[in-house]
Amino acid sequence: MKARNTAALRIGGMMLGISMASVAMPYVALAHGPTRQKVTESVEINAPAAKVWATIGNFQNMAWCDDVAKTTGTGGNVPNTANRVITLKSGATITQDLTRYDAKEMSYGYFTDKIDIKVLPVNDYSGEIKVIPEGANKSKVSWEAAFYRGYMNNDPPPNLSDDASLKAVTKWVRTRLDGLKTKMEATH
Amino acid sequence: MSRLGHFARLIAAAGVSIGFVAVGSALADEAFITNQNANSVSVLDLTSKKVVATIPVAGKPAGIAMSRDGTRAYVTSPEGPYVSVIDTASRRVLRKFPAGRDPLGIAIDPTGKFVYVADFDIPHLYKIDVSTGKIVADAHVGKSPCGVAVTPNGKLIVVADRDDNQISIVDAATFKRIGVVKVGQHPFGLTIDAEGKRVYTADVVSNTVSVVDLASQKLIGTVKTGLRPYVVAVNGKYGFSTDEYGGTVTVFDLKTLKFVKRINVGDYPEGIEFSSDGSKLYVANWMSDDVWGIDAKTFKPVAKIKVQDGPRSFGTFIRKTP
Numbered sequence: 001m002k003a004r005n006t007a008a009l010r011i012g013g014m015m016l017g018i019s020m021a022s023v024a025m026p027y028v029a030l031a032h033g034p035t036r037q038k039v040t041e042s043v044e045i046n047a048p049a050a051k052v053w054a055t056i057g058n059f060q061n062m063a064w065c066d067d068v069a070k071t072t073g074t075g076g077n078v079p080n081t082a083n084r085v086i087t088l089k090s091g092a093t094i095t096q097d098l099t100r101y102d103a104k105e106m107s108y109g110y111f112t113d114k115i116d117i118k119v120l121p122v123n124d125y126s127g128e129i130k131v132i133p134e135g136a137n138k139s140k141v142s143w144e145a146a147f148y149r150g151y152m153n154n155d156p157p158p159n160l161s162d163d164a165s166l167k168a169v170t171k172w173v174r175t176r177l178d179g180l181k182t183k184m185e186a187t188h
Numbered sequence: 189m190s191r192l193g194h195f196a197r198l199i200a201a202a203g204v205s206i207g208f209v210a211v212g213s214a215l216a217d218e219a220f221i222t223n224q225n226a227n228s229v230s231v232l233d234l235t236s237k238k239v240v241a242t243i244p245v246a247g248k249p250a251g252i253a254m255s256r257d258g259t260r261a262y263v264t265s266p267e268g269p270y271v272s273v274i275d276t277a278s279r280r281v282l283r284k285f286p287a288g289r290d291p292l293g294i295a296i297d298p299t300g301k302f303v304y305v306a307d308f309d310i311p312h313l314y315k316i317d318v319s320t321g322k323i324v325a326d327a328h329v330g331k332s333p334c335g336v337a338v339t340p341n342g343k344l345i346v347v348a349d350r351d352d353n354q355i356s357i358v359d360a361a362t363f364k365r366i367g368v369v370k371v372g373q374h375p376f377g378l379t380i381d382a383e384g385k386r387v388y389t390a391d392v393v394s395n396t397v398s399v400v401d402l403a404s405q406k407l408i409g410t411v412k413t414g415l416r417p418y419v420v421a422v423n424g425k426y427g428f429s430t431d432e433y434g435g436t437v438t439v440f441d442l443k444t445l446k447f448v449k450r451i452n453v454g455d456y457p458e459g460i461e462f463s464s465d466g467s468k469l470y471v472a473n474w475m476s477d478d479v480w481g482i483d484a485k486t487f488k489p490v491a492k493i494k495v496q497d498g499p500r501s502f503g504t505f506i507r508k509t510p
Contacts, residue, residue: 038474100435146474
């Protein structure tokens with residue numbers, strides 16, 4: 001059944017190729033570079049927004065993430081100036097720039113200069129974290145991430161495909177948000 | 189009620205009777221928004237600020253070119269790879285035609301007979317006859333061509349060659365490249381002013397807008413923008429860049445090329461275009477999945493319309509309804 005379908009497609013392709021004589025036809029099956037992907041995740045935390053922001057709002061301190069060993073950097077929380085090197089407990093490092101910072105809105109944005117695709121299979125990875133107040137003792141943290149898959153050319157290997165990258169970033173963000181909730185609610 | 193308005197109503201009524209989807213209100217603007225991650229195009233009535241139709245378009249639709257008369261929208265699907273022809277009145281895809289390996293940027297000539305499509309994968313600009321869907325001419329341009337624009341008289345086509353940090357100027361008649369001008373780093377979107385004199389490019393990596401004089405083929409100025417400018421729009425007085433990482437639109441003066449204002453918009457803004465009367469600007473925000481309307485004089489937001497996942501509308505996307 002499968003073989004028959006393939007054959008039918010091939011014949012169809014040939015017929016099209018002959019009748020249209022288009023330069024594009026031979027490439028149809030494998031054409032195109034990657035499309036940018038996004039992940040949007042959030043978590044509700046039983047803690048005041050200000051307290052959550054006090055924990056995550058310093059670009060130079062990622063200690064709230066369980067897998068982070070240390071954060072070193074320069075430029076404080078000044079957008080377009082600040083950068084940081086996050087060292088994971090695994091020993092891997094991630095270099096990021098601060099792209100926007102709004103203490104009043106309790107949000108900041110970042111761009112990743114360097115990350116090993118073995119740590120996270122992404123390219124041009126950026127994002128934004130925001131704390132939204134939801135009453136006196138409740139808040140929501142939303143995390144948006146934008147990235148291209150780990151392999152920028154056509155025909156990516158399965159571990160660097162759109163799907164694989166989407167799954168990996170979703171897990172990356174989800175784990176950290178859930179960890180933050182546990183941490184904040186334990187100390188509240 | 190003006191005679192024109194009455195006429196438009198009759199046309200709208202006729203449209204209903206022969207089975208087309210009704211046009212919401214006469215002489216209004218509509219925006220066609222390519223939702224790349226959702227594989228769709230949202231149609232927005234900009235008067236009622238509502239989504240009035242959603243058209244499925246596969247292949248991660250990104251670029252768009254609206255015909256001058258507003259009857260057709262041409263949408264590129266880089267993962268198609270093809271161009272879909274949308275009948276704007278009936279909100280239907282009439283047909284699709286192949287367009288190289290990775291069609292992204294697209295523009296339409298003033299007569300509406302040809303579209304020009306940049307192939308991001310191989311550095312070519314295609315001239316496609318919209319009546320047949322065939323590539324009738326092919327020009328060599330620079331690496332990773334993105335934005336495409338046509339002068340108002342239709343004589344020149346300008347392409348942003350992203351990875352060569354330049355624009356290519358192509359003669360529409362001979363379809364040969366007649367000039368190359370170096371601009372900022374990684375120009376993505378570009379626009380040509382109403383006089384056909386200047387080209388403005390949004391340079392993603394250098395965080396600038398480059399200003400090129402078309403006649404002399406010279407870079408005549410550079411404007412600092414917010415972070416990661418993607419697209420630029422101009423009227424007679426101001427230029428507006430969509431700054432993706434900043435979540436802003438930077439306003440600059442076209443005469444002095446000086447910074448005027450930074451407007452907060454949605455997250456990761458990309459496509460930007462003026463309403464047909466020039467009074468408003470509409471911005472598609474890729475991350476926050478919405479389209480914002482901005483008053484072109486006060487720079488205040490006047491509309492926020494939710495669309496589907498990953499709106500880009502890279503190109504011209506607003507039409508005046510008949």
